Amino acid sequence: MSYINRIVIHCAATTNGRRLANARETAAAVIDRWHKDRGFRRSTPFVNEFSPGLRHIGYHFVIDTNGTVEKGRAIGETGAHAKGYNTGSIGICLVGTDKFTQAQWEALALLYADLVEKYPRAVVCGHRDLSPDLNGDGKITSNEWTKICPGFDVDSWETQLLSPRDEWICEEHL
Numbered sequence: 223m224s225y226i227n228r229i230v231i232h233c234a235a236t237t238n239g240r241r242l243a244n245a246r247e248t249a250a251a252v253i254d255r256w257h258k259d260r261g262f263r264r265s266t267p268f269v270n271e272f273s274p275g276l277r278h279i280g281y282h283f284v285i286d287t288n289g290t291v292e293k294g295r296a297i298g299e300t301g302a303h304a305k306g307y308n309t310g311s312i313g314i315c316l317v318g319t320d321k322f323t324q325a326q327w328e329a330l331a332l333l334y335a336d337l338v339e340k341y342p343r344a345v346v347c348g349h350r351d352l353s354p355d356l357n358g359d360g361k362i363t364s365n366e367w368t369k370i371c372p373g374f375d376v377d378s379w380e381t382q383l384l385s386p387r388d389e390w391i392c393e394e395h396l
């Protein structure tokens with residue numbers, strides 16, 4: 223198991239509030255299909271030991287709009303979710319784009335608490351916070367983002383004791 227230095231929060235870039243799971247597949251299985259199409263592949267020893275039905279998924283966790291948390295890659299298994307930051311990191315994907323349901327926020331807070339307890343030295347950030355620091359001021363500002371993922375400010379969510387701002391909450395369930 224490699225040392226966990228970072229936890230990266232992502233969004234799936236899907237319709238806010240719409241379940242990704244369908245009658246045949248869980249949300250993680252749907253993402254596994256997308257990641258297969260992108261050419262991601264887990265190494266066989268990990269597939270055999272953990273989430274054997276998911277041979278491609280790049281994330282370690284997926285949180286669907288009903289709050290279901292699924293496991294993808296094993297912790298310590300290198301992910302495929304944040305270019306340049308996959309070694310020693312954990313990738314969490316929220317279904318939606320920039321608004322998430324209360325069930326997702328609650329599930330994320332529980333998962334966060336669990337992971338931060340296990341890996342207290344891990345830095346938690348959003349995918350967009352890994353964009354290049356173009357002006358070298360040590361902060362990644364919105365003009366420097368190469369992507370909007372995960373659609374909310376992870377730093378202020380942490381500072382606000384894991385309570386989301388109103389504009390990050392999806393009231394509709396589709």
Ligand SMILES: [Zn+2]
Nearest residue numbers: 232233349371
């Ligand atoms: Zn992302």
